[in-house]
Each structure stands twice: as structure tokens, then as C-alpha cells.
Amino acid sequence: xxxxxxxxxxxxxxxxxxxxxxxxxxxxxxxxxxxxxxxxxxxxxxxxxxxxxxxxxxxxxxxxxxxxxxxxxxxxxxxxxxxxxxxxxxxxxxxxxxxxxxxxxxxxxxxxxxxxxxxxxxxxxxxxxxxxxxxxxxxxxxxxxxxxxxxxxxxxxxxxxxxxxxxxxxxxxxxxxxxxxxxxxxxxxxxxxxxxxxxxxxxxxxxxxxxxxxxxxxxxxxxxxxxxxxxxxxxxxxxxxxxxxxxxxxxxxxxxxxxxxxxxxxxxxxxxxxxxxxxxxxxxxxxxxxxxxxxxxxxxxxxxxxxxxxxxxxxxxxxxxxxxxxxxxxxxxxxxxxxxxxxxxxxxxxxxxxxxxxxxxxxxxxxxxxxxxxxxxxxxxxxxxxxxxxxxxxxxxxxxxxxxxxxxxx
Amino acid sequence: xxxxxxxxxxxxxxxxxxxxxxxxxxxxxxxxxxxxxxxxxxxxxxxxxxxxxxxxxxxxxxxxxxxxxxxxxxxxxxxxxxxxxxxxxxxxxxxxxxxxxxxxxxxxxxxxxxx
Numbered sequence: 001x002x003x004x005x006x007x008x009x010x011x012x013x014x015x016x017x018x019x020x021x022x023x024x025x026x027x028x029x030x031x032x033x034x035x036x037x038x039x040x041x042x043x044x045x046x047x048x049x050x051x052x053x054x055x056x057x058x059x060x061x062x063x064x065x066x067x068x069x070x071x072x073x074x075x076x077x078x079x080x081x082x083x084x085x086x087x088x089x090x091x092x093x094x095x096x097x098x099x100x101x102x103x104x105x106x107x108x109x110x111x112x113x114x115x116x117x118x119x120x121x122x123x124x125x126x127x128x129x130x131x132x133x134x135x136x137x138x139x140x141x142x143x144x145x146x147x148x149x150x151x152x153x154x155x156x157x158x159x160x161x162x163x164x165x166x167x168x169x170x171x172x173x174x175x176x177x178x179x180x181x182x183x184x185x186x187x188x189x190x191x192x193x194x195x196x197x198x199x200x201x202x203x204x205x206x207x208x209x210x211x212x213x214x215x216x217x218x219x220x221x222x223x224x225x226x227x228x229x230x231x232x233x234x235x236x237x238x239x240x241x242x243x244x245x246x247x248x249x250x251x252x253x254x255x256x257x258x259x260x261x262x263x264x265x266x267x268x269x270x271x272x273x274x275x276x277x278x279x280x281x282x283x284x285x286x287x288x289x290x291x292x293x294x295x296x297x298x299x300x301x302x303x304x305x306x307x308x309x310x311x312x313x314x315x316x317x318x319x320x321x322x323x324x325x326x327x328x329x330x331x332x333x334x335x336x337x338x339x340x341x342x343x344x345x346x347x348x349x350x351x352x353x354x355x356x357x358x359x360x361x362x363x364x365x366x367x368x369x370x371x372x373x374x375x376x377x378x379x380x381x382x383x384x385x386x387x388x389x390x391x392x393x394x395x396x397x398x399x400x401x402x403x404x405x406x407x408x409x410x
Numbered sequence: 411x412x413x414x415x416x417x418x419x420x421x422x423x424x425x426x427x428x429x430x431x432x433x434x435x436x437x438x439x440x441x442x443x444x445x446x447x448x449x450x451x452x453x454x455x456x457x458x459x460x461x462x463x464x465x466x467x468x469x470x471x472x473x474x475x476x477x478x479x480x481x482x483x484x485x486x487x488x489x490x491x492x493x494x495x496x497x498x499x500x501x502x503x504x505x506x507x508x509x510x511x512x513x514x515x516x517x518x519x520x521x522x523x524x525x
Contacts, residue, residue: 318439321446322442324446325443325446325449329449329456329457332449332452332454334452337452340446341450344443356450359447360450360451361451
């Protein structure tokens with residue numbers, strides 16, 4: 001088999017693993033989720049071996065579905081789980097053909113199962129750090145190695161987290177089903193939050209693996225689309241989150257080439273931004289402007305859209321400042337406070353911003369001292385250098401230290 | 411950290427029809443930036459609703475008076491619930507409140523703590 005084929009299998013794994021696991025878990029119950037993962041992994045192992053000899057089949061996806069189906073049905077027959085425990089209401093002697101029809105990999109079945117799986121993973125009963133791991137594994141088909149790399153930890157830790165999460169699913173007797181209408185709004189909040197975290201994990205990840213980071217963001221977008229395509233979850237806040245992710249994703253390549261991991265956007269080149277993603281972002285942003293709930297996704301998406309227009313006017317920064325003012329009231333974080341102060345600097349000038357910056361006292365953050373360094377420039381050069389030195393000593397990565405050094409020299 | 415309530419009192423004599431849209435916008439920015447400044451320090455518990463300048467007052471023996479509230483010099487304009495180490499810090503945070511520029515005041519009151 002050629003290297004190209006290995007790439008094809010890797011892509012298929014990423015695309016199809018989660019779909020098949022969702023459908024099988026839906027059919028046989030979440031208590032068998034690990035079995036579903038094993039069966040699908042086995043299917044890919046069989047595929048790799050068989051395709052090595054006979055070449056790629058004309059329709060690899062259909063091939064995978066058929067083999068996964070056979071393996072699944074054989075497994076549950078062999079273990080008699082099917083007849084005894086899983087679905088006792090079934091007649092014990094079902095024809096193979098009927099069972100084959102039950103493990104149904106139709107487009108609609110896949111969508112429904114994945115959506116339900118998304119709500120399973122977002123169940124508040126599971127600890128949040130395990131939730132993202134589980135989402136990456138079950139919903140996005142990432143390997144344990146990849147998850148460990150994304151989290152900057154080892155395989156063992158991830159395996160333990162996943163094990164505990166699956167235990168919770170069993171202990172809480174969580175079912176694969178769409179949340180009832182009365183709960184949909186709060187459950188949707190959880191789902192959006194997980195997708196948001198997933199995206200950020202990719203966007204701000206500590207790992208240097210560029211492909212992995214982009215794939216994390218891509219998967220978050222794909223899960224968002226799943227919610228958009230379903231009528232009852234296609235809400236203004238879902239659209240707001242989609243807009244936010246599109247805008248951020250549009251800057252992905254620009255961000256990498258400039259090695260600019262700081263919060264400041266001014267040094268990025270707008271011409272490098274992906275125009276089609278910006279257009280999609282604008283579409284979702286338009287659809288988010290309905291109803292009377294303003295979420296942090298709305299505000300963050302609007303801020304991102306301001307940055308995407310590329311112009312650097314006082315008016316733009318005034319708008320950004322007011323959006324940050326609102327965002328702080330909904331969702332305070334040190335990062336938002338720092339960004340707000342930077343917007344204040346661009347809108348109302350150095351002096352006003354410096355006065356406000358001094359009040360923040362975020363003494364553990366290198367971003368804070370980097371900002372102070374920037375604000376003192378020209379008005380107190382000694383203080384500027386002093387603050388940049390503190391930023392340097394607190395910086396967490398080599399890239400950050402490099403950027404701070406560069407600022408000290410200009 | 412203790413919680414405090416800021417009560418904004420505004421002079422009620424301002425005739426809103428005389429205020430230009432630009433003035434309104436400027437005033438809006440002042441308020442938003444001031445609240446934003448406290449929020450950036452992580453010290454806002456929650457922003458209370460802004461109150462309209464109309465309403466009614468109910469008194470003993472069921473007397474109802476319509477607003478504007480002629481018997482008072484200042485009317486309640488809104489609330490902000492914040493946290494601070496003590497009353498002194500809370501008072502420092504209240505400095506720069508646009509209500510003061512508008513000829514009004516900020517009342518700073520500790521929120522009663524249940525033990």
C-alpha cells in the first residue's frame with residue numbers, strides 16, 4: 001500500500017470513527033460504548049490489512065460500514081447480550097437481515113446519533129475536564145496520543161479520565177436520547193460550552209503540532225454545524241458561537257506565520273485572513289441577532305467581527321471597548337480585562353488606559369506586564385523596560401519570551 | 411471580600427427632551443466605561459437594572475403619587491452590586507461615578523450578611 005493510502009485511512013478514521021461509534025452505541029446502549037469503540041477500531045485494522053493486499057475499494061466508506069455492521073452483529077450475537085440483556089423485547093430469533101437493517105448507517109441515523117452523543121458527552125454528570133477528552137475521543141475520533149498531546153499530558157492520564165467518564169455514563173444510567181423540550185435550553189448551553197472549549201483547546205493549545213490544532217478547531221466547527229442543522233438547536237446563541245469560531249478560524253494561518261500568540265491583533269496582516277470564513281462568520285452573526293438573550297458568544301463574535309474588518313480607527317476601538325465592557329459584566333476573566341484595557345488605550349489614549357491598567361493588579365500574568373510595558377512606552381521608558389522584564393520572567397513559552405525581548409529592543 | 415450596593419441618585423430636574431443624542435451617547439459611554447472599569451477589576455457582582463424616570467409612589471392610607479417624584483431632589487437611577495474588602499475600598503471604587511458629574515450622588519451600602 002502506498003503512503004497516500006495510509007493518509008486516506010487516517011482521514012477516514014477521523015471522519016467515520018465517531019459516526020460509527022455513535023450509531024452502534026445508539027443501537028445497543030451506552031453501556032457498550034467501549035465495545036463500540038473497539039469494534040470500530042477493529043474495523044479499521046481489518047481495512048488497513050485488506051486494502052494493503054487488494055487495494056482501495058471503490059467506496060471505502062460503504063466498505064467500512066458493511067464490515068463494522070458485520071463485526072457488531074457477530075459480537076453481540078456471540079455474547080448473547082443482544083437477546084438476553086440489551087433488548088429483551090426483541091424476539092430471540094431474529095433474522096440476520098433484520099439485524100443488519102437495525103444497525104443503520106444512513107445519513108439521517110448518523111446525524112441523529114451524533115447529535116444525541118453530543119448531548120451525552122455534555123451531560124453535567126461528567127467532570128468537565130473528562131468531557132473534553134470524551135468529546136475528542138467519541139465525537140471527533142482523536143487517538144489517545146493526540147488527546148494527550150493536545151492537553152500537554154501523557155496517555156495514562158487521558159486513559160484514566162476517559163475510563164472515569166465512561167464509568168459515570170454507566171453509573172448515572174445516561175441514555176442516548178435527545179433532551180426533552182423543557183431541558184433543551186440548559187442542555188444546549190452545556191453543548192455550546194463544550195464546543196467552545198474544544199475550539200479554544202485548538203486555538204490556544206500549548207502544543208506546537210499545527211495540524212492537530214487546526215483539526216481541533218475544525219472538529220469544533222463540525223459539531224457546531226450539527227447543532228445548526230437541527231431545528232430545535234439552531235438558536236441565536238448557536239449561530240453566535242458559529243460566527244465566533246468562523247472569525248477566529250479565519251485568522252488561523254495569519255496567526256501562525258507571525259508567531260503572534262499575544263492578545264494584540266494590530267500586528268497581524270488582515271490580507272492573510274480567510275475571506276470565505278469571514279463571510280460565513282458574517283452570515284452566522286446576522287442569524288444570531290434574534291431573540292432577547294445576549295450571550296458571551298454574541299459579544300465575542302461581534303468583537304471578532306470588528307477585528308476582521310481590518311481597519312484600525314478610533315471608532316472601531318470604541319465599539320470594541322463597549323463590547324468588552326458588556327462582556328465583563330456577563331463573563332469576567334483576566335484575559336477579557338486585559339483586552340478591555342487595550343481597547344481603552346486604542347480608543348481613549350495611553351493616559352486613560354494606564355490609569356485603568358494600574359488598577360487591575362494581575363501580578364501573575366505576563367500579559368499584564370507586557371501591556372503595562374506597552375502603555376509606558378514613550379511616557380516612562382524606564383518603567384516600560386521594568387515591566388517588560390517582569391513579563392519576560394513570567395512568560396511561559398520560548399515564543400513569548402522572544403516577542404517580549406523584541407519589544408524591549410524597540 | 412464583602413458585598414456592597416451602589417445606589418445611584420440622579421437629579422430629577424433634567425429635562426430629557428433637551429438632551430441631544432450626542433450628549434446621551436457621551437453620557438452612555440461615561441457610565442459604561444465606569445462600570446467596565448470596576449468589572450475589569452473583577453469586582454462587579456451584578457449590574458442592576460437601570461430605572462426609568464417615571465413610576466408611582468405608594469404611601470400610608472393608600473395615597474398614590476405619580477412620578478416624577480416632586481418631593482425629592484434626587485431620584486433613584488439604578489443599582490450596582492460590587493465586592494470589595496471594606497467600605498473604604500468600596501468608596502474608592504465609587505469615585506468617578508458619572509452620577510456625581512450629573513449633580514447626583516452614589517450611596518454605598520454594605521449588603522447585609524446572614525450568619
